[in-house]
Amino acid sequence: MIIETWCRLRAGMTAFALLATMVAGSTSELRADEVRLKLHTYVPLSVPPMQHLLKPWADHLSQASGGKLKIDIYPLMQLGGRQPQLVDQVKDGVVDMVWTLLGATPGRFPRTEVFELPFTHRSTLATNLALRDMLPKELADDFKDYKILLLHVHAGNAIHMKDAAVERFDQFKLKKIRSPGQISTEMLEAIGATPIATTLTDVSSMMSRGVIDGALLPFDVLPSIKLNSLVRYHVLMAGDQRPTTAVFMLAMNKKSYESLSPDLQKLIDDSTGIEMSKKAAEVMDRFDQLGMKASKDGGATFITLSAEETAKVRQASESVVAAWAKKLDAAGGNAQQVLSRAQELGAKYSPKAGQ
Template sequence: MTIKRRTLLKGAGAGIAMAMIGRPASAQTITLRMSNYLPPMHGFTADFMKPFAAELESRTNGAVKAEIFDATTAFGKTERQADQVRAGVIDIALGLNGIPRDRFPASSIIEMPFLVENAGSGSKALWTLYKEGALGTEYDDFHVLGLMTHHGGLIHTVSKPVRTLQDLAGLRLRTPSPAVSAMLEAAGASPVGMPPAAIYENLQKGALDGVVTTWDLVGAIKINELIKYHTDARAYVAGFHILMNKKSYEGLPADVKTVFDDMTGDNLVAKMGGWWDKWDQRGREDAIARGNEIIELDETARNQWRAELEPMINSYLDGLTKLGVEDPQKLYARAQELVAQFDAA
């Protein structure tokens, strides 16, 4: 929160009609800082943060503006997004739940293999778990604006095609989270954690054999130039958080809070499926244009992978107990119910 914003909070704003704030010409501006860890061409900035900032400014009649910081800035470190919000250095951040590891262990339940295929269902399921209190206290330090997943992700490799689970053995693959790492280790692969900004260089110099990620990221960071094979297993997802500093939110005038509440929560989470449709399409089309091979796993193959990974799922759930998650098996069962419910809707 900037000094200008603190000044405004001492003299609260005017009335509100249909969530549009009337603002005296002399009023000073609230300036919010928003960050994420991906490059500016990624949809996180282009389709979420920039339109969000513009809508917020419009609906508050210019009373609220936002500065946006992405991976090209000092605020764009993947592992620092939540910490920056908690410290008040950043007001709002979009981060990856799995980095740093074990920060949001209960939320990782949504990342179990073959649980989620669709970002819309996965995001709504994760958000519902949060609203039900099933994720415990791991977000107590924040005002949570939304939680989400991407569509079922892919395995992208440079020189070795992955057609079976056994083909993963021996590959060094970038991983987005501990849950995905556990899946890769169970298949004999070596998971390597690193931020998106480091992926291209490590693929180029041979430190990685591939990357476990979505279509949108391979397009956004241009690694389709290096990748030759894309295995569309839809075997996993990663979880994301959109968090706001508690004091930043609580210090807002009541009318600005009303606008915020309308733009976030259920209404924000409902947009996730459509966004990932758009973002993934760009990466896929780029891979096709380059002549890369897309390996589609049929349901028989996916069922076989799922059965082979069952011991890994049970082991991972047992490990969550040590991280303070209450009854992980019950949480997993509830996540399965919710995903099935939203898939059928």
């Protein structure tokens, strides 16, 4: 009886082991069929480009591939390093993808900096489409180490002042204004202001303590850093043009891309076409308008410099363009060709073109 019971138990255990082996084998096959890519970024998942552009894109890839391709997004530098290191992390294959701000590594992408030069940026859509057109030729040398999926900008920077109602060019003199990057720093110096470099998260506290008088920022970030309640005056340029913007890139490691099957490569290529450039513009513009509305609802005053005063800002900023051109030419680039093409395409794709 004992032997019979033992034999039945042993048979049951053998059957269970066989079933477990079959299930494990099936799971292994499913996992072998799935590709997971790591996307590293410096921002939280709550910001508009993550919530309304990259997260939906990752979800689309998963769905369209039948679950074969998964993009795991790691925000706030969760995989280690600092923001300026993202471009090397993806180049060296530490991660598969990054979404980052090119201005975090000044001088690393000198041709693409043309769109951050004062008054080159015409509109979010126009600049996104110009970036797309120039990537294969005029900007190609900047990105030879990457598989670029998307280049895009935000709606553009305005000058947000705590207490100073700046209505003339000469009133910028010695105002301490937070700068978002090297080219903006040079522009602020050119117009007589004192640029202050600080992280976005420190802007509100520094303004409340009087360390800075203002900040050069797009409107979309103001609510998230609670700057609306501190800023009384928002200074804009004539012609509804923002003086500077910032370029972001969604880049992939070349080997990570080449290791994918042709169908997954095609899926990525098809999903990062011109429609994604347009979607990026729509998202950034929509949240920029929401930021402007929040400021207006809070009682802030919007000041638009006259055409004459805006012209003075433009003229003073020409030295920034000249300095950029000199550096690019010295590095073997053709600054005039890059600048002319950027201006040509900006005009071509501008919503006001032909009006």
